[in-house]
Amino acid sequence: MKYFEVTFTARPCTETVTDVLAALIADIGFESFVACEGGMQAYIQQAQFSEDALREVLETFPLPDTNITYTVTEPEDKDWNEEWEKNFFQPIVIGDRCVIHSTFHTDYPKAEYDIVINPQMAFGTGHHETTGSIIAELLDADLRGKSVLDMGCGTSILAILASMRGADPVTAIDIDDWCVNNSRDNIALNRIANITVELGDASLLKGRKPFDVIIANINRNILLADLPAYVACMHEGSEIYMSGFYVDDIPAIRERGESLGLTFVHHREKNRWAAVKLVK
């Protein structure tokens, strides 16, 4: 998966400015944000990048007397295992019950669910708020014998946990071939036999049998666009867990779901990132 790294310089550079900027550019496809001297660096898949959309965000930036400039570079492909080992991928425990670590970790806490992830370049180590919130939902959900679809599976961390929690069968789909390959590696590492991984997007769902549970941690715009295709694969009582957007986006996601016949159940939030549960 190829990314652009966009470095923003903001004047003044306050937390409010960078928070608002991150929220606005998340809506046009940016996926991760790192504070830096004088502003912020943000990453976006090259296929999703629209310079016109970015210019519009900056030209209509809602905070007065704020000037934001940017530069775009293409970060070199890295060995993310090595980077994360060196920098920040430490084992993480979620909800006291689920530990996520990599093959290079030797000392990590024991937990009821032990997931091994070698992330390479795919999103999904459990460290992001959105992944953590959906993991917490899956730990609360009764998944035994239920068919589960994980849309935007990344490393397949959520599909793997669903399978460990008794879901069967599990389908994991991602639009990115790197994620599909990485998912297959992680599924094998965790010795899971009932997850099928597919390359594609919501168009793959046409004509499929309904799933009991759907998980989709992607982003606001893709969820709003693809929700009708997801709902077409739900029966009465099916549950859908969605994340990848901010708390401010909940009304839009909720309204879209309700217009398609779903009922809003609840939400979780962490550092302004949201996760929602709806049922059909």
Ligand SMILES: C[S@@+](CC[C@H](N)C(=O)[O-])C[C@H]1O[C@@H](n2cnc3c(N)ncnc32)[C@H](O)[C@@H]1O
């Ligand atoms: C935020 S990551 C989530 C990864 C993982 N599920 C997790 O929770 O950590 C979103 C993933 O969705 C994938 N994606 C983006 N657009 C998609 C689409 N339209 N359909 C399916 N997957 C998509 C990306 O390649 C990425 O792996």
